[in-house]
Amino acid sequence: MAIHEKALIEDERLQQHDELVVDGVDVSGHWNTMISPRTVRDYDDDFETKIQGFAGGENVHRCWQCGSCTNSCTMYAQNVQFNPRYWIYLTRLGMKEELVKDKDIIWQCVSCNKCTNICPKDVKPEGVMKALAHWMEEEGITEKAPSTHFDEEFADQIYKTGRIEDGKVMQNFFKKTGQPLVQEWLKVFIFRMMKHLPVKHLMAMGFNTIHTPRTKSWGKTGDVLKNYVREQKEAAHG
Amino acid sequence: MQQDTVLVVGGGPAGLAAAANVNSAGYKAVVVEKEDVLGGAPILSGYAKLVPSGEWAKDAIGRMVKRVEDDANSTVHKGAKVEKLEGEAGNFTATLTNGESVQAGAVVLATGFTHFDSINKPEWGFGTYEDVLTTTQMEQMVASGKIACPSDGRVPERVCILLCVGSRDRQIGREWCSKICCTVSANLAMEIKEISPETDVFIYYMDIRTFGLYEDKFYWKSQEEFKTKFVKARIAEVTASGDGRLLVKGEDTLVKRPIVIPFDIVVHAIGMDPNADNPEISQVFGVGLEKHGFLERAEQYTNTCGTTRKGIYSCGAAYGPETIDDSIAQGAAAGGRAVADLHALVQKAG
Numbered sequence: 001m002a003i004h005e006k007a008l009i010e011d012e013r014l015q016q017h018d019e020l021v022v023d024g025v026d027v028s029g030h031w032n033t034m035i036s037p038r039t040v041r042d043y044d045d046d047f048e049t050k051i052q053g054f055a056g057g058e059n060v061h062r063c064w065q066c067g068s069c070t071n072s073c074t075m076y077a078q079n080v081q082f083n084p085r086y087w088i089y090l091t092r093l094g095m096k097e098e099l100v101k102d103k104d105i106i107w108q109c110v111s112c113n114k115c116t117n118i119c120p121k122d123v124k125p126e127g128v129m130k131a132l133a134h135w136m137e138e139e140g141i142t143e144k145a146p147s148t149h150f151d152e153e154f155a156d157q158i159y160k161t162g163r164i165e166d167g168k169v170m171q172n173f174f175k176k177t178g179q180p181l182v183q184e185w186l187k188v189f190i191f192r193m194m195k196h197l198p199v200k201h202l203m204a205m206g207f208n209t210i211h212t213p214r215t216k217s218w219g220k221t222g223d224v225l226k227n228y229v230r231e232q233k234e235a236a237h238g
Numbered sequence: 239m240q241q242d243t244v245l246v247v248g249g250g251p252a253g254l255a256a257a258a259n260v261n262s263a264g265y266k267a268v269v270v271e272k273e274d275v276l277g278g279a280p281i282l283s284g285y286a287k288l289v290p291s292g293e294w295a296k297d298a299i300g301r302m303v304k305r306v307e308d309d310a311n312s313t314v315h316k317g318a319k320v321e322k323l324e325g326e327a328g329n330f331t332a333t334l335t336n337g338e339s340v341q342a343g344a345v346v347l348a349t350g351f352t353h354f355d356s357i358n359k360p361e362w363g364f365g366t367y368e369d370v371l372t373t374t375q376m377e378q379m380v381a382s383g384k385i386a387c388p389s390d391g392r393v394p395e396r397v398c399i400l401l402c403v404g405s406r407d408r409q410i411g412r413e414w415c416s417k418i419c420c421t422v423s424a425n426l427a428m429e430i431k432e433i434s435p436e437t438d439v440f441i442y443y444m445d446i447r448t449f450g451l452y453e454d455k456f457y458w459k460s461q462e463e464f465k466t467k468f469v470k471a472r473i474a475e476v477t478a479s480g481d482g483r484l485l486v487k488g489e490d491t492l493v494k495r496p497i498v499i500p501f502d503i504v505v506h507a508i509g510m511d512p513n514a515d516n517p518e519i520s521q522v523f524g525v526g527l528e529k530h531g532f533l534e535r536a537e538q539y540t541n542t543c544g545t546t547r548k549g550i551y552s553c554g555a556a557y558g559p560e561t562i563d564d565s566i567a568q569g570a571a572a573g574g575r576a577v578a579d580l581h582a583l584v585q586k587a588g
Contacts, residue, residue, distance in 0.1 A: 008494060040490060040497040043467075045396075045438050062462050064446070065470065065492055089492050092467060098493070121458075 009035055010101075044094025051091050053236040054134045056127025063088045069115035069125035075108055082108060084115060084125040087132060099132065103142050107133040138237065149176040155229070159222035162215030165208050240341035241584055242266055244576045245332055246348060247320055247519075250278020251562050252554030253348030254302040255569030256576070260346075261311045263577040268340050269306060269314045270332075272515075276303045276314065278350055279555075280562060286380040288562060289418070289425050290455060294381075302566075323523055327549025328583045343583070344549050344576035347533060348569055349519055351510040351555040354404025354412070362400060362506060363476035369484055370476060370504045373399070373419065376426055385434040387502050390482070394502030397430055398440040398486055399423045400473050405509030405559075406444070414530055416509030417559040421452040423507045424460040431464045440467045440501075442488065471497060476504050510559040525550055532558045543572040551576050 015034045020027050051057040067085045075082040082105050090099045099106075109129035116126045136142040144152075153172045157164045174181050244260045246253045249271030257267035273282060277299045280288065285295040306312050315334055322333040323345070332340040356364035356372055363370040368389040371379070376399075379385060387394055401423060405416040420443070427439040446468065448457040460466040473488040483500045490497045512531035513519065520527050526534035526546035533556045536544025543551045553572035554565030 038495050040493070040495050040499070042499060061465060062458075064461070064468065086493070093469065095493070 008038070010038075013038065040093075040095065044096060047094030047096060048092050050237065051128070051131050051135060054131035056124060056129075057091075057131030058127070059121075059123045060088055060091055060128050060131070062121040063092060063123045064121055065089060066120060068118045068120060069123070072114040072118045074110055074112045074114060075105075079105065079108075081105055084109075084129060088123065088125060088128055091128065091132065100136075100141055103136055106136070107142065107145070109133070146173075146177045149173060152176075159226045160214075161212055162218035162221060163213075165212060167205060167209050168212070240329055240331075241343040241580050243268060243340070243342040244573065244580070245270065245320075245330065245340055245342035245345045246573070247345065247523075248278065248348035248350055248556070249273075249276035249303075249306075249314070249316070250348060250350050250554070250565070251280065251299060251302060252350065252556070252560075252565040252569030252572070253278070253346070254299075254306050255566040256346045256348055256553060256573035257306045257312055258302070258309070259570045259573030260577055261306070261309045263574070264311075265577050265580070266311045266313070267306070267309075267573075268342060269312060270318055270320055270334060270340075271314065271316050272319045274317045276306070276316065279353070283353065283374040284378045284381060285374070286377045286429060287425070289421050290452060290563070320522055328580065330549065343580045344551065345523065346543075346569075346572045346576055347519065347523060347525065347545065347550060347552040347556055348554055348565075348572070349513050349515065349533075349552075349556045350565075351512065351532075351559065352514040354416075354508040354511050356403060356506045356508055358410055359403055359407075359506070361475040362403065362473065363484065363504060364506055367476070367478060367484060367504075369502060370506065372403075372506045372508045373422060373426060374508065376430075376503075376505045380426065380429045380433065383433060385430055385437060392502070393434055394437050396438050396440065396501045397427075397503040397505060398442060398499075398501045399427065399505040399507055400486075401441060401443045401446075401507045402472075403506035403508050404511065412509060412511070412530075414509075414559060415447060417447070417449075418561050419507040419509060420447045421449075421456045423505075424448060424452075424456040424466065426505070427460050427466040428456075428464045431466070438465070438467070440469055440499075442469050442471050442473055442486070444470070444472050469497075510555060513556065523547065523550055525552075528558075530558070532556065543568065543575040549579070 013036045015036060017032050018028060020032045048061055051060055065085060070076050070083050070085040073082065073084060087099060087106060106129060109126060111126055113126050116124050119125060137144055137148060150173050153169055154164060157169060171181060243266040246257045246267055246269045249269050253269060257269050260267040275281060280295040280299045287293065288295050288298055291298060307314060315336060315338065318334045318336040320332045321335050324331045328343045330342050330345060332342065353374060369387045385394065401419060404412055405414060423441055427441060430437055430439050446457055461468060469490060470492045471488040471490045473486055475487050477485045479485045479500050483502055484504050485498050486501050486504060487498050516527055516531055524547050528534040533552045534546050535557060536546060543553055545552050551572040553568035554560050
């Protein structure tokens with residue numbers, strides 16, 4: 001197939017009929033290959049502001065595309081598809097569909113912050129990577145990260161009782177992230193604790209897991225807290 | 239007594255600075271301006287706020303005009319050109335188109351530039367679509383205090399400024415950077431946003447050349463505080479969308495993709511051409527032109543402000559694209575240089 005610059009053609013834009021006859025001429029297979037255009041037809045003017053609402057994305061509008069972030073990037077050295085400079089540009093112009101194509105690698109940022117240190121415009125590209133990953137989670141484009149599940153479980157318990165139960169947090173976290181409830185390290189952990197026979201502690205733990213007591217005079221504090229967090233989130237992300 | 243007089247050709251920022259410096263040294267200045275008003279491009283083209291001072295052109299340049307007009311040692315000929323120049327350094331006689339004759343010991347050519355005429359880039363829609371403007375027209379719109387599409391008066395959702403229109407383009411024989419358009423455009427974007435906050439401004443660039451202290455004061459400020467979006471693309475053509483908007487076509491070189499983006503107003507950041515009169519000026523004054531058509535400099539290091547002819551000096555945009563501030567500084571230098579050389583001539587004659 002005589003197509004130049006194949007790197008610029010995504011598979012979904014290649015159109016080809018296995019069997020095709022036009023005016024009696026058989027043009028089956030690669031003879032009828034068409035490539036749908038990749039023209040950018042509009043910008044999403046609000047997208048940059050949206051990403052700026054996520055922690056870390058505040059300075060994305062400062063970028064002037066020097067490429068220092070990509071040059072210094074630990075992940076780019078592993079995979080040239082990991083290109084913070086490019087994603088920042090897409091964010092600025094609101095080219096969401098292009099961003100979503102890279103949903104499976106954007107979260108791979110290891111937060112080494114070499115980009116943050118080198119960026120001449122103080123864009124904080126590492127923060128932008130986080131903001132983008134969070135935006136994708138929020139939009140349901142990517143699955144929730146384990147840390148998000150953990151945060152949610154933690155916060156939920158606080159709202160309800162004003163305190164957390166370690167055992168319950170772990171249990172629900174394992175459930176939500178599809179991990180076995182009994183894990184090797186946990187067994188070792190409990191076994192070592194048992195050796196010291198902390199009878200009182202174990203009893204309290206067992207009791208609390210069943211009863212989950214609330215903090216004294218917690219009252220409606222949880223609801224107030226929950227509302228406040230929701231309001232803040234809405235104010236930031238719309 | 240021609241040796242106490244300097245003929246200044248051109249009444250723009252450079253010429254006015256030259257005349258003022260000649261006067262300050264106690265010499266006489268004769269300013270010849272072909273238009274009917276003094277002030278040059280900033281006044282004639284109705285510039286809004288100047289870069290980098292931020293002062294309105296009519297105020298800032300107005301002070302320069304007043305300074306020269308109020309000086310008893312200045313004579314101003316408006317609506318006149320120099321038709322003929324005879325003599326040599328220390329002893330020139332100029333004949334003006336208004337019939338007057340001027341005796342002067344030295345001549346300062348502050349003849350400036352001509353704005354690029356966007357008609358020469360027809361693919362970018364100027365002259366075809368009402369909503370395609372030049373930076374000077376946009377400056378006038380800003381000065382009027384209202385941002386609106388000329389076609390139907392609506393407030394534009396989106397404005398884009400195309401850089402390097404009539405600069406850095408071999409196709410049309412402009413092999414120079416006009417130096418100031420990047421900064422002017424970054425500034426214009428801020429002015430548009432200030433007047434019309436709901437308008438988004440995009441700047442299509444090949445490179446951004448906001449040199450020296452213009453970097454943070456204009457480029458960064460425009461991008462960071464006024465949210466101007468800089469897109470790296472050289473536009474191929476501007477066409478009509480069919481629904482009253484304009485389509486800007488090109489290649490976004492940073493994402494390697496073709497773009498066809500709708501805009502309400504397209505602004506050409508027009509460059510600086512050599513003064514259209516330069517061939518005539520070259521002939522009348524007997525000075526050479528360099529390869530782009532601007533005035534040729536004398537040896538720069540010891541004959542600053544010189545031209546190829548002794549006793550004739552130049553400054554500002556006559557030499558090539560120049561900022562207003564530097565034109566003024568060069569004008570002052572040329573005036574000073576002319577006076578200093580006349581002084582030396584008189585000393586020598588004893």
